[in-house]
Amino acid sequence: MNEEEVRRFSEENNNIVVDRTFKTENSLPxxxxxxxxxxxFHNYPEILDEIAKVGFEKxxxxxxxxWPxxxxxxxxxxxxxxxxGKTLAFLLPAMVHIxxxxxxxxxxxxPAVLIMAPTRELALQIDKEIKKYQYKGITSVCLYGGGNRREQVKVVTEGVDIVIATGTTE
Incomplete structure (x- = not known):
């Protein structure tokens, strides 16, 4: 995209704002x-296949x-x-990273990825979203208070790639 296309994309998408928090004179664009x-994801055809399975258009x-x-x-x-789509925004690059x-x-x-959620409901929602995508055998577990602690420890001990956790029981 050229700069005009980027500006138009921003305008057409609720005036999305993108900036660096700690900008310096040496900051990359x-x-x-x-x-x-x-x-x-042109380098990751399996991810493109997973996206197609769920039916997203863009x-x-x-x-x-x-993603970039x-x-x-x-x-x-x-x-x-x-x-x-925030969950998928970080999930697919996390899978590529793993x-x-x-x-x-x-x-x-x-685990290679730890996702912290403020509530059990959101942690379970993120875990459900992760389980929609089958990419190279990547596994996840959701850890939260009030759940079966023994089962949660067992899953982590046996090996898992992504841990979704919350410290609350609500």
Whole structure:
């Protein structure tokens, strides 16, 4: 996308604002959004297959802007309304990250991704979303107070790639 296309994309998507929190004179430019799934995941055909299975037609604004940032290895704070695709915005790059780590997953000694949620309801919702996508055998578990602690410990001990956790029992 050229700068005019980026500006138009922002305007057409609720005037999405993208900026660096700790900007310096040496800061790299912010990666441009990817308005199509293929733009973000052309190197990951299995992810494109999973997206096709769920039937999405195009990335949401938060996804279009988050994926190029996260796939480039940068951190991101994304703020968007409920139901706009934030979970998938960080989930798919997390799966790429897990798969890209050196060595066999079984030999890594623990999960590669920790997702902290403020409530049990949101933690379970994130876990449900993760389980919709089957990418290279990546597994997840949701840990929360009030659940079966023995079963949760067993799953983590046996090996899991993503842990979704909350400290609340509400």
């Amino acid at each position: 912010i990666p441009k959004p990817c308005p199509k799934f293929i733009h973000a 990335p949401s604004p938060i996804q279009a802007q988050a 940032v996260l796939l480039s290895g940068e951190d991101l704070i994304g703020i968007a309304q409920t139901g706009t 798969d890209g780590q050196p060595g066999r997953r079984e030999d890594r000694g623990g």
